[in-house]
Amino acid sequence: MSAAARCCSSRRIWPASGARPGLPRPAPEPAGSAAIKWRAAIASHARRTRRHDLTVRTPALLSSLGLALALPAVAIAAPSPLAQVSDHLRAVETMTANFVQTDRNGKAIGGTLTLKRPGRIRFQYQKGVPLLVVGDGKALTMIDYSVKQVSRWPIGNSPLGILLDPSRDLGQAAQVLSQPDPRVLVIAAKDPKHPEYGTITIAFARLAGAPAGLMLRGWTVLDAQGNRSTIQLTDQKFNVPVPANAFRWDDPRQQGPRR
Numbered sequence: 001m002s003a004a005a006r007c008c009s010s011r012r013i014w015p016a017s018g019a020r021p022g023l024p025r026p027a028p029e030p031a032g033s034a035a036i037k038w039r040a041a042i043a044s045h046a047r048r049t050r051r052h053d054l055t056v057r058t059p060a061l062l063s064s065l066g067l068a069l070a071l072p073a074v075a076i077a078a079p080s081p082l083a084q085v086s087d088h089l090r091a092v093e094t095m096t097a098n099f100v101q102t103d104r105n106g107k108a109i110g111g112t113l114t115l116k117r118p119g120r121i122r123f124q125y126q127k128g129v130p131l132l133v134v135g136d137g138k139a140l141t142m143i144d145y146s147v148k149q150v151s152r153w154p155i156g157n158s159p160l161g162i163l164l165d166p167s168r169d170l171g172q173a174a175q176v177l178s179q180p181d182p183r184v185l186v187i188a189a190k191d192p193k194h195p196e197y198g199t200i201t202i203a204f205a206r207l208a209g210a211p212a213g214l215m216l217r218g219w220t221v222l223d224a225q226g227n228r229s230t231i232q233l234t235d236q237k238f239n240v241p242v243p244a245n246a247f248r249w250d251d252p253r254q255q256g257p258r259r
Helices: 036-049 059-064 081-091
Strands: 094-102 108-116 120-125 131-136 139-144 149-154 174-177 184-190 199-206 214-222 228-238
Touching: 081 174, 081 184, 081 199, 081 214
Parallel strands: none
Antiparallel strands: 094 108, 094 228, 108 120, 120 131, 131 139, 139 149, 174 184, 184 199, 199 214, 214 228
16 A cells, blocks of 8 residues: 555554654554555555743832832643643644655655644645545545545544544543653544544644644554554644635546536
8 A cells, every 4th residue: 555545544544664753653453444445546556656921010110119029939830741732733723734654665755735623634745646635624535536536434533533623632532652852742642432443643843933832743643453654744834824725626536526
């Protein structure tokens, strides 16, 4: 299966040779069924291609009145890592970035990513790769233009649902993975009711100027059979204008308007 094809599958998705730097290896999940038609189409393609702000403004006034000002020290607790990730997801309504997707054999494919929460995402692969993955808010669709095949599955059946739905309760679905570098925050998440959907491990860099202090760097998806694939992002831009037609696509099965 090609790297491009594993972008968003609900079950057997995102295989790669191993965890990428900063993206630790999650634990394997129990076996589940495969999306047979989708995987067959992609295998065919692979063969052909390879707060609050507290401002004290009174000291000068109190001093002029001859009054002493004694302010107790107040410790403001930092948000928990999962709360910080939730804050980041809610703060980012749109995002664009370049991506490189690497499969289990080390084959890398690039492209551009466009995201608009909730539920909308587009993986536009590089020239020469006749694949497209689009999320329209309800379903993820993979289009293989080389064989005129379209596959769809609910966003909720994909590990990408964690990234696309800022209302998800990460306390129920995710855990923080210990990292030696304090500048890196990594979480692993899965649907506790459906482990067969796979696990997504998401890496952030702690960056003061980024939304909620986090910069999304990429993710690794592990399917129920132990296959994995990694996405690495560069040139991230947050809360930029994204046109509504960015999540439309041409249906190769018929002549007519775009979907």
